[in-house]
Amino acid sequence: MTQQQKDRSEHLLKVEELKKYYPVRGGFFRRKIGDVKAVDNISLDLKRGETFGLVGESGCGKSTAGRTITRLFKPTEGKIFFEGKDITNLRGTQLRNLRQDIQMVFQDPYASLNPKMMVGSIVSEPLVNYGKGSESKLKDEVMNLLTRVGLPEDAYYKYPHEFSGGQRQRIGIARALALKPKLIVADEPVSALDVSVQSQVLNLLKELQDEFDLTLLFIAHDLSVVKHMSDRIGVMYLGNLVEVADADDLYRDPKHPYTQALISAIPQPDPRNKSERIILSGDVPSPQNPPVGCPFHPRCPKVMPECSGKKPQLKEVNKEHRVSCLLYE
Amino acid sequence: MSNQEALLEIKNLHTGFDIGGETHHAVKDVSFSVKPREVVCVVGESGCGKSVMSLSIMKLLPKHNGKIDKGEILFKGKDLVPLNDKEMNQIRGKDISMIFQEPMTALNPVLTIGFQMDEVLINHTNAKKEEIRQKSISLLKQVGISRAEQIVHEYPHQLSGGMRQRVMIAMAIACQPQLLIADEPTTALDVTVQAQILELITKIQDEVGMAVMLITHDLGVVAEMADRVVVMYAGQVVEESDVDRIFYDPKHPYTRALLSSIPRMEEEKEVLNTIKGIVPSLKNMPEVGCRFVDRCPEAMPECRKIDPLLGETEKGHSVRCLLYDASKPEKKSEVR
Numbered sequence: 001m002t003q004q005q006k007d008r009s010e011h012l013l014k015v016e017e018l019k020k021y022y023p024v025r026g027g028f029f030r031r032k033i034g035d036v037k038a039v040d041n042i043s044l045d046l047k048r049g050e051t052f053g054l055v056g057e058s059g060c061g062k063s064t065a066g067r068t069i070t071r072l073f074k075p076t077e078g079k080i081f082f083e084g085k086d087i088t089n090l091r092g093t094q095l096r097n098l099r100q101d102i103q104m105v106f107q108d109p110y111a112s113l114n115p116k117m118m119v120g121s122i123v124s125e126p127l128v129n130y131g132k133g134s135e136s137k138l139k140d141e142v143m144n145l146l147t148r149v150g151l152p153e154d155a156y157y158k159y160p161h162e163f164s165g166g167q168r169q170r171i172g173i174a175r176a177l178a179l180k181p182k183l184i185v186a187d188e189p190v191s192a193l194d195v196s197v198q199s200q201v202l203n204l205l206k207e208l209q210d211e212f213d214l215t216l217l218f219i220a221h222d223l224s225v226v227k228h229m230s231d232r233i234g235v236m237y238l239g240n241l242v243e244v245a246d247a248d249d250l251y252r253d254p255k256h257p258y259t260q261a262l263i264s265a266i267p268q269p270d271p272r273n274k275s276e277r278i279i280l281s282g283d284v285p286s287p288q289n290p291p292v293g294c295p296f297h298p299r300c301p302k303v304m305p306e307c308s309g310k311k312p313q314l315k316e317v318n319k320e321h322r323v324s325c326l327l328y329e
Numbered sequence: 330m331s332n333q334e335a336l337l338e339i340k341n342l343h344t345g346f347d348i349g350g351e352t353h354h355a356v357k358d359v360s361f362s363v364k365p366r367e368v369v370c371v372v373g374e375s376g377c378g379k380s381v382m383s384l385s386i387m388k389l390l391p392k393h394n395g396k397i398d399k400g401e402i403l404f405k406g407k408d409l410v411p412l413n414d415k416e417m418n419q420i421r422g423k424d425i426s427m428i429f430q431e432p433m434t435a436l437n438p439v440l441t442i443g444f445q446m447d448e449v450l451i452n453h454t455n456a457k458k459e460e461i462r463q464k465s466i467s468l469l470k471q472v473g474i475s476r477a478e479q480i481v482h483e484y485p486h487q488l489s490g491g492m493r494q495r496v497m498i499a500m501a502i503a504c505q506p507q508l509l510i511a512d513e514p515t516t517a518l519d520v521t522v523q524a525q526i527l528e529l530i531t532k533i534q535d536e537v538g539m540a541v542m543l544i545t546h547d548l549g550v551v552a553e554m555a556d557r558v559v560v561m562y563a564g565q566v567v568e569e570s571d572v573d574r575i576f577y578d579p580k581h582p583y584t585r586a587l588l589s590s591i592p593r594m595e596e597e598k599e600v601l602n603t604i605k606g607i608v609p610s611l612k613n614m615p616e617v618g619c620r621f622v623d624r625c626p627e628a629m630p631e632c633r634k635i636d637p638l639l640g641e642t643e644k645g646h647s648v649r650c651l652l653y654d655a656s657k658p659e660k661k662s663e664v665r
Contacts, residue, residue: 057519164607194374194608195546199590199601206600221519228592228601251594265524267549269591271572274553279528280521283489 005084012215013046013069013183018078020061020068024288036288038064040239040295041078043314046183051209051216053230053247055223055262059284061239066185066219070102071095082183100130103176107188109168113160119146119171120156126178142178149174149204166197173204177212185217190225202229223266227251232320235259238295239287241314245321255323257302294326302327335362335403336540337386337425337508342400344378344385346611352398353611355381357564359400360639363508368534368541370551370572373561376608379544382561383510387427388417404508423453426501430513432493436485442469442496443481449503468499471536472529491522498529505537512544527553548591552576560584563608563620566639570646580648582627619651627652 021035038061046052056062067073069080071087079088087098103126106112113122124135124142132138139156146155149170160168169189176184186205190198202225209216218229226233226247233250235243235258243256254260261278268275280299285291291298297307307326314324344356356378363369371379384390386402388409402409404425409417421427429435437445446465450456456464462481469477472495485493494514501509511530515523527550534541543554551558551572558575560568560583568581579585589602606624614620618633625632632651640655641647650656 057521166607195548196374196587196590196604197607199592200603200605202592203600203603223520224592224594227594228598248597261521263594265520266594267523267527267547267553269548269552269576269588269593271552271555271576277524277528279524281525283491283522284519 010047010084011045011081012048012083013217014081015042015044015069016079016081018042018065018068018080019076020064020073021076034288037239037290038287039068040287040290042234042236042239042241044234044241044244046215046217048215049209049213050231051218051229053226053233054217054219054236055221055226055233056236057221057262057284059238059287060236061287062219062221062236063187065236066104066187066217069217070104070185071098072104100179101182103179103181103184105169105172105176105184105186105189108192109165109172110160110192112172113168115160117159118156119151119158119160119163122160122171123174123178126175130179132179142174145174145178146171149177149208150200164197165193166200169193169201170204173201173208177208180212181214183215183217185219187219188221189218191220191222198225205229223262235262238284238290240295240324242296242325243321243323244314245318249318249321253318253321255317255321255328256296256325257300257327258296261301294324334364336365336367336405337542338362338401338403339382339386340401340403342382342385342402343398344381344390345396345398347394348612353614354398355564355611356385358639359561359564359566361559361566361569363540363542365507365540366534366538368543368554368556369559370555370557371542371544371559371561372546372548372551374546374608376563376610377561378564379561380512381564383427383512383542383544386510387421387425388412388414389427418452422449422501422506423504424506425508425510426504426506427510427512428494428497428501428514430516432490432497432517433485435497436493438485440484441481442483442485442488446481446496446500446503449500453504464503465499468503469496471502472496472499472533473525474499490518491525494518494526495529498526498533502533502537502539506539508540508542509534510542510544513546514543515550516545516547523550530554548588560587563614565620565649566647567621567649568647569639574646578646580642580646580653581621581650582625582652583621586624586626619649 018039019041020039021037023032024034024036026033054062068075075088090098120142123145124138127138128135143153143156147153151170190201220226230247233247234241237258243259254263261280264278282299293308293310294312297303312324312326314322316322317328340360342356342359343354345352345354359382373379385397397410443465447461450461450464466477469480474480474495515526555572557571559566562583568584579588586604590604592601604624619637622628622632637649637651637656638658639647639649642653642655
């Protein structure tokens, strides 16, 4: 086994130089006139049992990254390895089998559950689809799952509209757990929920992770939530991964100017601790036409002349702490 | 409490909605006041009545089923409740302005930014057309839009969320109002843009010298902005105090639970505290007793029998909970 192969099989998931472009069509015969570079060359790896947090503002490509990794989208370039196996180009039955091991929890608990299906059917559907038995045979198992995620047993016979947002998210989690997956990609699972309910769902996810031995890719825009959940965090900006570090390290010693600004911009729930804010000017540029050089340079408070020329690469500055910024090269 | 100095004073406000022939109160017995140049944050979860309360002040409730049943809304000593639409139009946008959560739906998509900006000034001033356009441009510059001359010819869809919220703020401060009501102004925005907008609101507040009533669910925003905090739960004010005491000496079990259930950056905590259950819906609200009782970790049997009152435990700190003597109806009457 070569070093590279060994490296790939050690991690549950390994993503190498992943790109996902969406074509922009227009003009005569709707020709392709450009690309939206939603994910532009990211590499990351997930160890077994860890929670990797992916954080960034809206439009930074974090959801696209999550869905490309789960192969809901076909990557434009790059490679994805799951348990050492290349899953980048899987099709048909093989792809279908892969889905047993990778499940997703979606953001909107109102849109991601079929309103015409009983909760029992929603949760048993993945099991039925993979031939684990008929719905009636699986009833006990599904009821166990429902109670495990904190729903009453009679939830089995109810419909999604009878539940609150937090409870619906629990249904979504039960559905994702049904097949006992190895990896769960949770895409903004709590952003639609109220604070008091949010903490319930976060605690549940943590408990289940220990119990079912799950690896979690946790995607969110709220850095304090991501920090609470994750072992390691990747910060995305405009389709690029700008910093990857241990969760505590990232908070204590953020290296990239964007991460520093992001952390300082979060209002802290403590009136006596009003820290100096780094206020960024302007908005996130369009991913259809990203800036040349470092994608962050037009808004960066520490911009240097060379930033508009050379695109920085993700480099290790400390142990397990990687940054893509020319300040550290 | 001396109320001479209050800019806005809400007294025992009840706002109800007709649902299936029955009136359900989304706001039940809300009283608090806003002093000039003060930032008051109203905080609570979705469905706690904070938006309905602000719409009641502006008298923007849906006409077909929403109405103010009881109570007074005193603005500079004048009650707004009996005013009709025409009289309210004199106040809206001029003395009291409002900005909303979703700046895309609050702006008209088929009219230019300039047209919508000018409209406010045309309605409330007698200035000439050219002066008004100049004023609109200078207002846009005041809220940090550098391309103001071009922006007035553009449409809302051409702007980003943060820019639209800036336009909304510019419109709101056009007539130098004394009170700005901001209903979740940064909820739809990213954190870095939120930081820009919050800083802008603070700056403008200083320049215009207005009071701000900021409605939010984000306790971080509250800590950042507020002088005083009003905590709402299920249509009632459960606690009111200055920002320091709310964060460092919270009295009501709900406030305490809310504060301990948010993940904090500087802390290492394996398990977050939670509040069990959910906010009861309008239809399932308990008739008598405390509305928080089913979720309260400190619930007592009498909580289901007695309506707690909002009483002062110490000067400037009110709470609605039977754990405190000031909230017990019989004790309260003795004090009086």
